[in-house]
Amino acid sequence: xxxxxxxxxxxxxxxxxxxxxxxxxxxxxxxxxxxxxxxxxxxxxxxxxxxxxxxxxxxxxxxxxxxxxxxxxxxxxxxxxxxxxxxxxxxxxxxxxxxxxxxxxxxxxxxxxxxxxxxxxxxxxxxxxxxxxxxxxxxxxxxxxxxxxxxxxxxxxxxxxxxxxxxxxxxxxxxxxxxxxxxxxxxxxxxxxxxxxxxxxxxxxxxxxxxxxxxxxxxxxxxxxxxxxxxxxxxxxxxxxxxxxxxxxxxxxxxxxxxxxxxxxx
Numbered sequence: 112x113x114x115x116x117x118x119x120x121x122x123x124x125x126x127x128x129x130x131x132x133x134x135x136x137x138x139x140x141x142x143x144x145x146x147x148x149x150x151x152x153x154x155x156x157x158x159x160x161x162x163x164x165x166x167x168x169x170x171x172x173x174x175x176x177x178x179x180x181x182x183x184x185x186x187x188x189x190x191x192x193x194x195x196x197x198x199x200x201x202x203x204x205x206x207x208x209x210x211x212x213x214x215x216x217x218x219x220x221x222x223x224x225x226x227x228x229x230x231x232x233x234x235x236x237x238x239x240x241x242x243x244x245x246x247x248x249x250x251x252x253x254x255x256x257x258x259x260x261x262x263x264x265x266x267x268x269x270x271x272x273x274x275x276x277x278x279x280x281x282x283x284x285x286x287x288x289x290x291x292x293x294x295x296x297x298x299x300x301x302x303x304x305x306x307x308x309x310x311x312x313x314x315x316x317x318x319x320x321x322x323x324x325x326x327x328x329x330x331x332x333x334x335x336x337x338x339x340x341x342x343x344x345x346x347x348x349x350x351x352x353x354x355x356x357x358x359x360x361x362x363x364x365x366x367x368x369x370x371x372x373x374x375x376x377x
Contacts, residue, residue, distance in 0.1 A: 147175035148175055148176075148178055149166070149169070149170070149174060149175040149176050149177035149178060149350070149352055149356065150177050150178070150198035150199060150348070150350040150352050150353040150356050151177070151178045151180065151196070151197045151198050151199075151350070152166075152177050152178065152179050152180065152197070152198065152199045152200075152201065152356075153180050153182075153187040153190070153191065153195075153197045153199070153200045153201070153345075154179060154180070154181055154187070154199075154200075154201040155181070155182075155183070155184045155187075155201060155202060155203035155268065155296075155340065156181045156182055156183060156203075156295040156296055156297045156298075157203055157228070157269065157296050157297070157313075157314050157316060157317055158181065158201060158203075158340075159181050159297065159320070160320050160372055161316070161368060161369045161371075161372035161374060162179055162181075162201070163179060164368050164371070164372070165359075165360060165365055165368045165369065166179055168359075168364070168365075168368055169356055169359050174352055174355070174356070175352065177352075177356055180197070181297075182294075182295060183262065183263070183266070183267040183268075183294060183295035183296075184202040184203045184204060184207045184267065184268050185207060185263075185266040185267050185268075186294075186295075187200060187202075187207075188200070188202065188207040188208075188210055188211055191211055191216050191345060191347070192210075192211070192214060192216065194347075195347075196347050196349075197345050197347060197348070198344065198345060198347075198348040198349075198350045198353035198356075199342065199343070199344055199345065199348070199353060199356065199357055200217070200342070200343055200345055201340055201341070201342045202268070202340065202341055203228075203268035203269065203296075203314075203338070203340055204268035204271065204272070204336075204338070204339065204340075205224070205336075205339055205341055206268075207268070208222065208341040208343060211343070211345075212343075215346065216345060216346050216347070217343040217344065217345055217346060218343065218344040218345065218346055218348065221343045221344040221354075221357065222341055222342070222343040223341065223342055223343070223361055224339045224340065224341045224342075224377055225340065225341075225342055225360065225361055225366065225376060225377055226339070226340035226366075226369055226374045226375065226376060226377070227337065227338055227339055227340070227374065227375035227376070227377060228314045228315060228316055228338040228340070228373075228374060228375065229314065229315040229329055229330070229332070229338065229375075230269075230272050230273060230276060230312060230313075230314060230315070230329070230330040230335060230338065231312070231313060231314070231315045231318055231326050231327070231328065231329050231330065232244060232250075232310055232311070232312055232326070232327040232328050232329075232330070233300070233303050233310065233311050233312075233313055233318050233324040233325065233326055233327060234303065234309065234310050234311075234324065234325055234327050235303055235304065235305075235306040235308075235309075235323065235324060235325075236304075236322070236323050236324055236325050237306055238306060238309065239325045239327070240253055240310075240327065241327070242327050242328060243328060244280070244327075244328040244329065244330055244331070245280070246280050246281055247280065247281045247282065248280065248282060250277070250282050250285070250286050250310070251282065251285040251286050251289070253309075253310070254286065254289055254309045254310060255309065257289070257308065257309025257310070258289050258290070258291045258302075258307075258308045258309060259286050259289050259290050259291065259308065259309070259310050259311065259312070260290075260291045260293055260299040260300075260302040260303050260307075260308035260310070260311035260312075261273045261274070261290055261291070261292065261293065261299050261311065261312050262292075262293050262294070262295050262296045262298070262299050263292045263293065263294070264290070264292065267294075267295055267296065268296075268338075269295070269296035269299070269312070269313060269314060270292070270293075270296075270299075270312075272312075272335045272336065272338060273312035273330075273335075275334070275335040275336065276312075276330040276331075276334040276335040277312075279333075279334045279335065280330075280331075280334055291308055296313050296314060296317055297317065299311045299312070299313055300313045300317045300318070300321055300324065301321075303323070303324050304321050304323030304324050305323070310327065311324070312330075314338070315329065315373055316372055316373040316374055319372070319373050320372075339377075340374075342357065342360060342361070344357055
């Protein structure tokens, strides 16, 4: 009985020793590699397709793919002001970049204006209409009982450009009560594409990205402030690739990506 007990103890110890011997190996085994993340870029909603393509072109060079967050420039600027950590900011207008610069929230010397755009009037593809965009043009009559979709004209760049254009052309008061204020330019575009608004004011690049709308006409460049997209590195930036990705966006190769989506480059 004593001999059997010893055998059992030895067998038990042998099994335990074997299990314990494997523990260091398990602990030493590397965890599943997590994909590295690139710099976080806060960008105007109108840049969705083009900036995504630029990020993919950068990643194709062997860099971690940048993380992109799209929204109205006003919303993004307020997030930066509130302390949201990010590396780059691309605004659809100059005033919101001025706002961050005034609050010392961008890295001095990194600001650059590199894209331009145009403003257009669109209608649902299922309900198109013709209308020449000239001083005093009959937009209210063309809308009839329908609505005019715009990004918020009090805060969002596309909406501010649109309101300025309509004001300078003398038709803002006639359509103000028909305006549906959207969160951003893409939300306004979607309302038109879904035939939930009779018309909308968006960027030409947005109209190109959505098959559900047709362009009625372009607003004269003199009817609103120049549509310029400034880029800057944020003071909160800590990513090692932030400056390099910024440089790529400003390079001829980077600008060529945006040009394919209809943006003007500077």
